[in-house]
Amino acid sequence: MTSNDKIYYREGIPVPETPAAENSPDFWKKTTIVGKALPRVDAYDRVSGTALFPSDILLPNMIYGVILRSPHPHARVKRIDIAEAQKMQGVRAIITGESAEAKGITWQYRDQQVPLFDPHCRFEGEVVAAVAADTWYQASDAARAIKVDYEILAFVADYEKALDEGAARVQDKGNLLNEETYERGDIKKGLAQADLVLEETYHTPCELHTPLELHGCVANWERDRLTIWESSQGVYAVQAKIAQALALPLSKIRVKGHYMGGGFGSKLSPGKYTVICSLLAKKTGRPVKLLLSREETYLCVGNRPATTMRLKAGIKKDGTLTALEFECSGPSGAYPAGGAQLVDWLARDLYQCDHVRTSSKDVLINAGPARPFRAPGHPQGAWALEQMIDALAAEIGMDPVELRLKNIPLRSQARAENPPYTTTGLRQCLEEGAKEFKWQATLKEIRNHNRKEGHRKRGIGVGACLWIAGGGGPPSTVILKMYKDGSINLNMGASDIGTGTKTVMAQVAAEELGVNPQVIQIEHADTATTQFATPSGGSKTVPTEAPTVRNAAISLKRALLAMAAEDLEVAMEELEYVGDEIVWSKDRTKKIKVTDVSRLNRRGEVIGVGYRGPNPADKVVNPFAAHFCEVEVNTLTGEIEILRFLGVHDSGRVMNRLTFDNQVYGGIVMGIGLGLTECRQLDESQTGKLCNKNWHDYKLPTALDVPQAMTSLAVELDDPECNNTGAKGLGEPVTIPTAAALANALYMATGVRFTRAPISPMAVTRELSKKKKG
Amino acid sequence: MLPTFSYVRPDKLEQAVKHLETERAAIHAGGTDLLGCLRERIMDTRLLVSISGIKELSGIKEIAGGGLRIGALTTISAIAENKLVRDKYPGLARGAAEVASPQLRNQGTLGGNLCQKPRCWYYRGEFHCLRKGGNRCFALKGENQFHAIFGHDNICVFSHPSDTAPVLVALGADVHVLGPSGKRTIAVADLHVLPADDVLADTVLKQAEIITHITIPAPARHLYTSYRKVRARRSWDFALAGAALALVMDGPRVARAKVVLSGCAPVPWPSIAAEQVLTGRNLTPEIMAKAARAAVAAAKPLAGNEYKVAMCRGMLEEELQKAGQGGSR
Ligand SMILES: Cc1cc2nc3c(=O)[nH]c(=O)nc-3n(C[C@H](O)[C@H](O)[C@H](O)COP(=O)(O)OP(=O)(O)OC[C@H]3O[C@@H](n4cnc5c(N)ncnc54)[C@H](O)[C@@H]3O)c2cc1C
Numbered sequence A: 001m002t003s004n005d006k007i008y009y010r011e012g013i014p015v016p017e018t019p020a021a022e023n024s025p026d027f028w029k030k031t032t033i034v035g036k037a038l039p040r041v042d043a044y045d046r047v048s049g050t051a052l053f054p055s056d057i058l059l060p061n062m063i064y065g066v067i068l069r070s071p072h073p074h075a076r077v078k079r080i081d082i083a084e085a086q087k088m089q090g091v092r093a094i095i096t097g098e099s100a101e102a103k104g105i106t107w108q109y110r111d112q113q114v115p116l117f118d119p120h121c122r123f124e125g126e127v128v129a130a131v132a133a134d135t136w137y138q139a140s141d142a143a144r145a146i147k148v149d150y151e152i153l154a155f156v157a158d159y160e161k162a163l164d165e166g167a168a169r170v171q172d173k174g175n176l177l178n179e180e181t182y183e184r185g186d187i188k189k190g191l192a193q194a195d196l197v198l199e200e201t202y203h204t205p206c207e208l209h210t211p212l213e214l215h216g217c218v219a220n221w222e223r224d225r226l227t228i229w230e231s232s233q234g235v236y237a238v239q240a241k242i243a244q245a246l247a248l249p250l251s252k253i254r255v256k257g258h259y260m261g262g263g264f265g266s267k268l269s270p271g272k273y274t275v276i277c278s279l280l281a282k283k284t285g286r287p288v289k290l291l292l293s294r295e296e297t298y299l300c301v302g303n304r305p306a307t308t309m310r311l312k313a314g315i316k317k318d319g320t321l322t323a324l325e326f327e328c329s330g331p332s333g334a335y336p337a338g339g340a341q342l343v344d345w346l347a348r349d350l351y352q353c354d355h356v357r358t359s360s361k362d363v364l365i366n367a368g369p370a371r372p373f374r375a376p377g378h379p380q381g382a383w384a385l386e387q388m389i390d391a392l393a394a395e396i397g398m399d400p401v402e403l404r405l406k407n408i409p410l411r412s413q414a415r416a417e418n419p420p421y422t423t424t425g426l427r428q429c430l431e432e433g434a435k436e437f438k439w440q441a442t443l444k445e446i447r448n449h450n451r452k453e454g455h456r457k458r459g460i461g462v463g464a465c466l467w468i469a470g471g472g473g474p475p476s477t478v479i480l481k482m483y484k485d486g487s488i489n490l491n492m493g494a495s496d497i498g499t500g501t502k503t504v505m506a507q508v509a510a511e512e513l514g515v516n517p518q519v520i521q522i523e524h525a526d527t528a529t530t531q532f533a534t535p536s537g538g539s540k541t542v543p544t545e546a547p548t549v550r551n552a553a554i555s556l557k558r559a560l561l562a563m564a565a566e567d568l569e570v571a572m573e574e575l576e577y578v579g580d581e582i583v584w585s586k587d588r589t590k591k592i593k594v595t596d597v598s599r600l601n602r603r604g605e606v607i608g609v610g611y612r613g614p615n616p617a618d619k620v621v622n623p624f625a626a627h628f629c630e631v632e633v634n635t636l637t638g639e640i641e642i643l644r645f646l647g648v649h650d651s652g653r654v655m656n657r658l659t660f661d662n663q664v665y666g667g668i669v670m671g672i673g674l675g676l677t678e679c680r681q682l683d684e685s686q687t688g689k690l691c692n693k694n695w696h697d698y699k700l701p702t703a704l705d706v707p708q709a710m711t712s713l714a715v716e717l718d719d720p721e722c723n724n725t726g727a728k729g730l731g732e733p734v735t736i737p738t739a740a741a742l743a744n745a746l747y748m749a750t751g752v753r754f755t756r757a758p759i760s761p762m763a764v765t766r767e768l769s770k771k772k773k774g
Numbered sequence B: 001m002l003p004t005f006s007y008v009r010p011d012k013l014e015q016a017v018k019h020l021e022t023e024r025a026a027i028h029a030g031g032t033d034l035l036g037c038l039r040e041r042i043m044d045t046r047l048l049v050s051i052s053g054i055k056e057l058s059g060i061k062e063i064a065g066g067g068l069r070i071g072a073l074t075t076i077s078a079i080a081e082n083k084l085v086r087d088k089y090p091g092l093a094r095g096a097a098e099v100a101s102p103q104l105r106n107q108g109t110l111g112g113n114l115c116q117k118p119r120c121w122y123y124r125g126e127f128h129c130l131r132k133g134g135n136r137c138f139a140l141k142g143e144n145q146f147h148a149i150f151g152h153d154n155i156c157v158f159s160h161p162s163d164t165a166p167v168l169v170a171l172g173a174d175v176h177v178l179g180p181s182g183k184r185t186i187a188v189a190d191l192h193v194l195p196a197d198d199v200l201a202d203t204v205l206k207q208a209e210i211i212t213h214i215t216i217p218a219p220a221r222h223l224y225t226s227y228r229k230v231r232a233r234r235s236w237d238f239a240l241a242g243a244a245l246a247l248v249m250d251g252p253r254v255a256r257a258k259v260v261l262s263g264c265a266p267v268p269w270p271s272i273a274a275e276q277v278l279t280g281r282n283l284t285p286e287i288m289a290k291a292a293r294a295a296v297a298a299a300k301p302l303a304g305n306e307y308k309v310a311m312c313r314g315m316l317e318e319e320l321q322k323a324g325q326g327g328s329r
């Protein structure tokens, strides 16, 4: 991304600037610790259970909060009767919209402000009341005992009908939230230039975030100071939002993150529950723990919106793309949440094409608001675009890998001024991937196999992508402290959301300071003791924080050089930091061990501060990828077996081979969920309620649904311009082309274009029967 | 959150029966299904009577004549792994192995598996449907892609979740029950109740009756058994379509055929039509295809599960092909 890109993970939080980075070092040519497959610095704590997650927090006198939620997708609260609930054992506080504590307190759904307890409930799961009691069971029982009179209102649950005449209105101003268009070139001309034009409509389902740790927090007041332990991707985002809701000075809110059990975008910001928990804690004078149930998280704290996409594409016989016309629509839910955000980005920017027009419609329905979901918009867009590219290739008789190679741009066509990418490894991803996968040989083998009789057919598929962000950037501030014994404290505001951020940062500091990563202790994700960081999301944490850590190490080294200059009685500029020693460049026998530096020993510690410098002014930093897979389909039963998967990624420098491969495997698994198994099911025609709010009905892929043969290949291009580490983001591209690659493989196996995800055995049998009937 | 209930764990069968005569009491075996039902407030249970302390309810033994006696408390994984079961009725071992997930198989019991409640998502959700005493079936006009294509009579359209029941029906097994008025024996084929007969009952068991064990008749010579399950994901998922086969072979000829479908009806669904096609015939490709077609000829799919007809036919055809290749086993 460029510094001008507006990006979702900063939405709703004020982002300060950081001071300019001084003395930012040059790109590393060679590294010894960075890039190694080092196990995680916190692996032992995670595995042994000594790692404390917000869900584990247990404070003296702590009590429990539970929220009563609307069971209806659209209703107005007429009356709430808490008399009976209030008398129940263990109950210490009940808050409703009528309570003094809640008066005047509002919540922001993006740019829309609503009362915290809004009597107008626009989705199933909207908050109605809250209880705090001595035990979780007592609080739950009391919440159930609250009697609510609802006026039930007409609802709309099917986003494809949200704009129909007569559809129930989610909000007074109507159900069309936002319409955005983009155009370059002249689409008519582009279509006229084409030798072949194809058009198709594609659908992706609504996916539900399923991090292992539930959403929730513990809140505790010490007089006027509030401390919140929240399972969050960014403690500063929580602090800002709660300060705004409770009208408190930032200094009076301390948010601690530390360990957290996954978010995938749904924990970029806090929820109403965080405010409610704080209010309950205030009212009772006790620490309160409020964790949502899985059912609640499935209803209220986010989803990847469903999308309908129509794509019309023109191509010349030689494979030149001449036109892409892309229309999409998707639902934000009951409040603005970016229902169709970024869905068209790949159509705009992935392939060289002069004539492009896109339009996106964001609509309202009576369902929980969306939240960013790993690579917002992109897997959906890839589902359409990458299947279309495949179909075009088949029609003009070109290999699908070849066709993609033919249309690789070196500049971002969708951004103003068409800035070039610092690096684009898309070509390498496709070429090296095809080689590693044995694309050509497998193709022949499969053609032979499928010509034979038998009901098991095979196919291979490819999909490619870029990710709009992934360059990171300011702000970020990191402080490194070296003690006189050479051990180190690394202090950063960013959260490690399970991706291995801490490990990578320890490697960066160790690389520069010549220490063993083991002696580095990391303090992070605490608004009281660390510096501002944007939430960990958008595949930007490594490219944001790693250069900052490096700058902090340089600052620390400079301080040490100045001190050593006193001991060695030479000019500081003539000293070099080599391993754990400081050496005089004029006579290398004149040197001192860092831990022997006198002033360090007198002071006991020395500090280095690093700031994140800006990204290159007129260039774009994006990661690229290609996925390849092979499947076998049982045409009698519709069952699909994925035989193998290959993820090839250009994310610049590989900072840690283990965490890198982990992201790739995890992203593929998640993409398999989108392609084959996951789908939120609302009871659209009757009640509008969620049918599958548990782990059995909402089908995440299991270990048996993912292939044992998964391979991760890194295209490691030197990218000295992106930042001083050369690392680009990885966490999101890993799940973008996955589902589309599967659909393409399934086309080869069955001859059916599965335009609607997920491709379950149900869908396969349905489509194959249709095909048979003709 | 679970509702409030009392809990007893007697070690004598008779005591358990006594406790169960209390109003709103329920048997707690492995609890894998029951606790979920309580959490979803499907039934208003006040007393849980755990039978897990009653030793005589566990274990697998050979009985006179060569059949098996399986205690109701025997875990699903014990059945899947047991050598006697695997030797005599590989189809039952397969059925057990196809249940749920490893953790659930280690905890869940055979008695509980036969008596588990419907998995219809309306029934398990906050919908007061017909089977819970309400006045409508939400699945009939709603989201019914996982529902039944046989035997629902447009009353209550769930498909029975058990993977062991279809095999036991195919094998002609019996459940043995102890209740306040003594012992009785019921064919597994008669255990489950069709919606048309009583939409509120899952099984014919009466209040306070406990399944103590299951007996399976000795395998006939040249008995071939199998179980096949198609599902939306490969573990921890119920059948979209499945079939238990018990074929007594006489050379290439099928002397006796039992075909029981799962995932297709509110009870394990014997496919008489397929059995008739197969009985007395050689397992030729034509006969197999014909039997598979016959099995679904009378299907009554709902708006969302038309696919099950083709899936069920395809699955059965493939299973019969395997039987044909496996010959007499
Ligand atoms: C997520 C999930 C997935 C599953 N997937 C599958 C699947 O794919 N295939 C499948 O077949 N099953 C599946 N099951 C069901 C599982 O196999 C059953 O829950 C288990 O076998 C029940 O055994 P239990 O001992 O835990 O029964 P419990 O939960 O203790 O009891 C279940 C019911 O049976 C009654 N009961 C128990 N024992 C007796 C007895 N001896 N006599 C009379 N009544 C009794 C109880 O009162 C209760 O109503 C799944 C369950 C879950 C939770």
Ligand code: SF4
Pocket (backbone or CB within 6 Å): B118, B120, B121, B122, B123, B129, B130, B131, B132, B136, B137, B138, B139, B140, B155, B156, B157, B158
């Ligand atoms: S199928 Fe049966 S259990 Fe499901 S909603 Fe209808 S009546 Fe209830």
